[in-house]
Amino acid sequence: MLLGLATGLHDQISVQDIGLTNKTEADGLAVGRASRFVGKVIETLLSGAYTIKDDELFRLLQALDETENHQLEPSALAGMPGVARLLQADAGLNYLKRLDLEKKMAQASHIVWATGGSLVPREVMDQYLSKGK
Numbered sequence: 001m002l003l004g005l006a007t008g009l010h011d012q013i014s015v016q017d018i019g020l021t022n023k024t025e026a027d028g029l030a031v032g033r034a035s036r037f038v039g040k041v042i043e044t045l046l047s048g049a050y051t052i053k054d055d056e057l058f059r060l061l062q063a064l065d066e067t068e069n070h071q072l073e074p075s076a077l078a079g080m081p082g083v084a085r086l087l088q089a090d091a092g093l094n095y096l097k098r099l100d101l102e103k104k105m106a107q108a109s110h111i112v113w114a115t116g117g118s119l120v121p122r123e124v125m126d127q128y129l130s131k132g133k
Contacts, residue, residue, distance in 0.1 A: 001042075002049040004034035011036035025054045025128070026075035047095065050085055052078050055131070062132025071125050073116030083110045 004010040014033040022032040060077040086092035
């Protein structure tokens with residue numbers, strides 16, 4: 001989706017076109033070629049997007065398990081670092097300043113759609129967790 005939005009080509013470009021494989025443990029998010037319909041609908045609603053590597057998903061999963069005793073499928077962790085990235089990147093900070101949102105961040109809520117952990121077989125979850133250590 002990010003590639004289609006960033007280029008404006010939506011379904012006319014795929015990750016394979018730029019040398020990526022689309023192989024990921026985040027299979028709930030793995031879309032090599034985005035939907036033109038969805039891209040056109042959300043392009044005016046979305047302020048930003050980012051990519052995340054599988055090893056970061058596994059580290060986040062392991063940390064969530066260790067601190068909260070809660071397990072999710074790897075793709076469900078992709079939204080977790082979003083706010084941190086926004087607040088650590090110059091582009092994110094400039095975005096907040098440009099829209100006069102800096103003072104409002106103290107009341108902001110970071111909501112992540114966290115699904116799927118109960119559907120992952122225990123032995124697979126154990127493998128995921130070991131990859132995060």
